[in-house]
Amino acid sequence: MxxxxxxxxxxxxxxxxxxxxxxxxxxxxxxxxxxxxxxxxxxxxxxxxxxxxxxxxxxxxxxxxxxxxxxxxxxxxxxxxxxxxxxxxxxxxxxxxxxxxxxxxxxxxxxxxxxxxxxxxxxxxxxxxxxxxxxxxxxxxxxxxxxxxxxxxxxxxxxxxxxxxxxxxxxxxxxxxxxxxxxxxxxxxxxxxxxxxxxxxxxxxxxxxxxxxxxxxxxxxxxxxxxxxxxxxxxxxxxxxxxxxxxxxxxxxxxxxxxxxxxxxxxxxxxxxxxxxxxxxxxxxxxxxxxSVQKPIQLNKEMENKRKIIMRSFSLAKNIYTYGSELNPSKESELEAGAAFLESNTALSMQQENRLKQMGATVRNSKSYIDRLKLNEEREKLARNVMGKMSVDQLSDLLSFYHTMGQICSEVLDRKIHGLVNDFSS
The missing domain is CATH 3.40.50.880 (Class I glutamine amidotransferase (GATase) domain)
Incomplete structure (x- = not known):
């Protein structure tokens, strides 16, 4: 039976x-x-x-x-x-x-x-x-x-x-x-x-x-x-x-x-x-x-190969995003399958779709992201070296300057936001 x-x-x-x-x-x-x-x-x-x-x-x-x-x-x-x-x-x-x-x-x-x-x-x-x-x-x-x-x-x-x-x-x-x-x-x-x-x-x-x-x-x-x-x-x-x-x-x-x-x-x-x-x-x-437990969908050979390619793409992107590891130039093309899949998936909520598009952008631009990350690290290292040679008075003046600039920036930003709100209300 x-x-x-x-x-x-x-x-x-x-x-x-x-x-x-x-x-x-x-x-x-x-x-x-x-x-x-x-x-x-x-x-x-x-x-x-x-x-x-x-x-x-x-x-x-x-x-x-x-x-x-x-x-x-x-x-x-x-x-x-x-x-x-x-x-x-x-x-x-x-x-x-x-x-x-x-x-x-x-x-x-x-x-x-x-x-x-x-x-x-x-x-x-x-x-x-x-x-x-x-x-x-x-x-x-x-x-x-x-x-x-x-x-x-x-x-x-x-x-x-x-x-x-x-x-x-x-x-x-x-x-x-x-x-x-x-x-x-x-x-x-x-x-x-x-x-x-x-x-x-x-x-x-x-x-x-x-x-x-x-x-x-x-x-x-x-x-x-x-x-x-x-x-x-x-x-x-x-x-x-x-x-x-x-x-x-x-x-x-x-x-x-x-x-x-x-x-x-x-x-x-x-x-x-x-x-x-x-x-x-x-x-x-x-x-x-x-x-009842739904039975897994049976994919044909072509779909199964596509699934494996996309999963491989996600795995590479995850490693880059998590560990900041360098991507071998020969594997850059493998990221495209994951990016294309993420951006083509529209059966999602707005929040999910935006999140996936951000992930897709990260996948596509992973190499340039790593390059920018390295540049920022170099700039930060250089700034620390320069500031390390400055006197206490010079550092105090610099801190005061950036504090003043921050206040000015905040005031200007506040006026611009209020202006946008007034324009919208009218």
Whole structure:
């Protein structure tokens, strides 16, 4: 396979869930997620739920997208400080008995997923949260959760509004209605399946917790009859074509399929994965463009020879300018290439162009410059010899004379400058 990043498919990180099989821990990810990610053109990279992995996330770079899905309840300490649940110890114990598999807190998974969510938010990496993944996203942005919907929501509303959000007797077949909010991505994906008045679809449900206070940056996309938010997104970070996608769905669209079939309940079910992957692909392209190193320009033989001649010319000019070394007459012609190049380069700022022209003049006139430099040195040496033979009085008179001449020169120059300014003003 080519190592060229432009042909490497984008990477979507998915954190595994830990379970026990034959008295051993095993990590797994639902295959429906993986199928859809691969089918739409990205590569799922499974991040194992192993102790210490939250400290090694940089090893999974580059990250082009993050998909977080099923898992246990999030440790309430991540959000409960902001808003207490009000549940008694007896009620918490009852919740643990009813939802044993979900209430077994996994602190390592929390650390991994919250770190990834915050990384996505910092870098604008596309993020899709399904079920627990939507809750992780909300908590990462400062939102809170109901620790148990039945005890914190259902018991406080009229019976006709109550919703069963998890049914262990009909786990895969259980559905409940949600109302879709207009002018949201969810509305666009399911618009062909929505009644114009009710705007409802029937979704699966496998959770006993949910969004309590939605983080400020998000906008709801769907509500269940009991008022629970079933989907939300960040409108300022949603443009799949430009690599932007931050969204959470409480239900599992990838598992909304007809009984004993792979056919989806609605044509819009796979759209979340399709648009997410589209954003992931666009994000990878942006990332590669921003970090790619331009390949050096390949010159033909004639251009390469010209380049070498110009570089040689610059090298000679630098030696003359820096060290004042004499130039061998046989090499004077070598300076012309550098001078011509410098003076012909017009794709520069005015300051750069003036500087290069000065350098070009130095290159062209290097020999005469050295001659003048030697003449000045000889004159200075001669003047020192003459002044060394003069008396103190003679030197004082000479210093006074040049001081007076300097003052006169300064006054005349000042009048001339003012005259030019007045002429310009008039």
């Amino acid at each position: 080519s190592s060229d990043l432009s042909v490497i498919l984008p990477r979507v990180l998915i954190v595994s869930r830990r379970s026990v099989r034959k008295n051993k821990f095993v990590d797994f990810v639902g295959e429906y997620h993986l199928d859809l990610i691969v089918g739409y053109g990205a590569v799922p990279v499974i991040v194992p739920r192993v102790s210490g992995v939250h400290l090694l996330l940089h090893s999974f770079e580059p990250i082009h997208g993050v998909l977080l899905c099923e898992g246990e309840d999030i440790d309430p300490s991540w959000y409960e400080a902001a808003e207490a649940s009000g549940l008694s110890q007896e009620e918490l114990e009852e919740i643990r008995r009813l939802h044993t598999s979900d209430t077994a807190i996994d602190k390592e998974k929390d650390s991994i997923e919250l770190s990834l969510a915050k990384l996505c938010l910092e870098r604008n990496i596309p993020y899709l949260g399904i079920c627990r993944g939507s809750q992780v996203l909300n908590v990462a942005c400062g939102g809170t959760l109901y620790q148990d919907i039945e005890k914190e929501v259902s018991r406080k509303i009229p019976e006709r509004q109550r919703v069963m959000h998890i049914n262990y007797d009909d786990y895969d077949g259980h559905r409940h209605n949600v109302k879709v909010v207009e002018n949201t991505p969810l509305h666009h994906w399911f618009k062909d399946s929505l009644d114009e008045e009710k705007l409802e679809i029937s979704v699966n449900s496998y959770h006993h917790q949910g969004v309590k206070r939605l983080a400020q940056r998000f906008v709801p996309m769907a509500f269940s009859p009991d008022g629970l938010i079933e989907g939300f997104y960040d409108p300022d970070a949603y443009n799949p074509e430009e690599g932007k996608f931050i969204m959470g769905l409480q239900f599992h669209p990838e598992r909304m399929r007809k009984q004993d079939s792979d056919e989806f309940d609605y044509p819009g079910c796979p759209m979340a994965y399709k648009e997410f992957t589209k954003a992931v692909i666009a994000y990878q392209k942006k990332l590669n463009t921003a970090t």
